[in-house]
Amino acid sequence: MIQYIVRPKKNPRTGAMKYYIQISPATPIYRKQIIEEIEKTCTLTSSDIKACLDALETSILQHLAAGQAVRLGDLGSFRPTISSLGTTEPGKADSTLIRRVRCRFTQSGTMALRLQPAALNFQPYKTPKVTPPSGV
Numbered sequence: 001m002i003q004y005i006v007r008p009k010k011n012p013r014t015g016a017m018k019y020y021i022q023i024s025p026a027t028p029i030y031r032k033q034i035i036e037e038i039e040k041t042c043t044l045t046s047s048d049i050k051a052c053l054d055a056l057e058t059s060i061l062q063h064l065a066a067g068q069a070v071r072l073g074d075l076g077s078f079r080p081t082i083s084s085l086g087t088t089e090p091g092k093a094d095s096t097l098i099r100r101v102r103c104r105f106t107q108s109g110t111m112a113l114r115l116q117p118a119a120l121n122f123q124p125y126k127t128p129k130v131t132p133p134s135g136v
Contacts, residue, residue, distance in 0.1 A: 001121045001122070002121065002122050003023070003024040003026070003122075003124065003125040003126075004021045004023055004024055004122055004125060005022055005023075005024045005124070006020070006021060006124075007019065007021075008020075024125030025125075035049045035053070060078060064078060064080045064103055067080055074108050075108060075111065076105055076106050076108045077108070078103055079103070079104050080101060080102070080103060080104075081101070081102050081103070082101050082102075083099050083100045084098045084099055
C-alpha cells in the first residue's frame with residue numbers, strides 16, 4: 001500500500017491554487033532488512049547475500065565509472081550522465097567543462113507494468129496522533 005498526502009500548490013503566474021497528490025513521508029528500507037527478506041525466501045545465508053550485494057554494488061560502480069550502462073533484467077538499467085558548461089569554440093570543449101556526473105536509473109518494462117496505478121493500492125496518509133505528556 002502506498003500512502004499519499006494532498007499538497008496545495010499555487011501557480012506563480014495566475015495565482016490559481018491546485019491540489020496535488022504526493023507520496024507521504026515513509027520509513028526507508030535499509031540493506032539489512034532486504035538481506036533478511038531475501039534470506040527467508042532462499043537457501044542463501046545472510047552473509048552470502050551480503051557478499052553478493054557488495055559485489056553487485058562494486059561491479060555497477062566500476063561499469064558506471066567506465067561510462068557503461070548496466071542492465072539488470074526486470075529491475076531496469078543504470079547509466080551515467082554528465083552535464084557540462086558550453087563553449088563557443090570547439091577546440092576548448094574538453095573535460096574541464098564537465099560540472100556534474102550522475103547516475104540515471106530507467107525502470108524495465110516489467111517494473112513499469114508492476115507500478116501502474118491500477119496495479120497498486122493507495123490510501124491517504126494518516127498522521128499518528130501524539131498525546132501530550134501528562135502534567136503539561
